[in-house]
Amino acid sequence: MSSRDRLRARAWRRRPNRRPRYVVGVAVLVTAAVLLVRMGGRPLLPVRAAPDILLITLDTTRADHLGAYGDRRAQTPRLDQLARDGVLFERAIAAAPITLPAHASLLTGIYPFTHGVRNNGSFSLRPAVPTLTTVLHERGYVTAAFVS
Structure with missing residues (x-):
């Protein structure tokens, strides 16, 4: 193996492997897409309705x-x-x-x-x-x- 090949091999080992990050990113996107499709566009959390309000006042009542x-x-x-x-x-x-x-x-x-x-x-x-x-x-x- 020439010195040039050894330098390339060493540089290749030092470079971070980008493939696992790419695979994880694609997996997250696919999972999110599947969840959105299966939920049919419904919100993740239930929508809270405004509470009913009833105010009763009584005049001259103890x-x-x-x-x-x-x-x-x-x-x-x-x-x-x-x-x-x-x-x-x-x-x-x-x-x-x-x-x-x-x-x-x-x-x-x-x-x-x-x-x-x-x-x-x-x-x-x-x-x-x-x-x-x-x-x-x-x-x-x-x-x-x-x-x-």
Whole structure:
């Protein structure tokens, strides 16, 4: 073997073998393609649906007179079931002691001195004040309110 052949052989041994990387890369691509075809374009992770939201407000009702809050004599089985299956706030404090300002704060997240609703009379929210309903509507929710 000539010295030139020995140098070539030595250089060949020092070069990293690129074939295994190539084979691994092709195997990964083929596996990914097979998975995509078998899944039919479905996402790998389940798509989470937006949660249903039900907001119930009761005017002039004391929490300690509801079954969900511990009153054993209360006749509120539907509210108690909703409280068991949903979220029950045990330390909720109203932003105002009057219905309209309290509800305006609940639906805007801001205090009465900021949103401007002061009593149950002639006050109303300014159109520029964002509310929970407008934010939910922008995110695809259908909103409604019922008063009885």
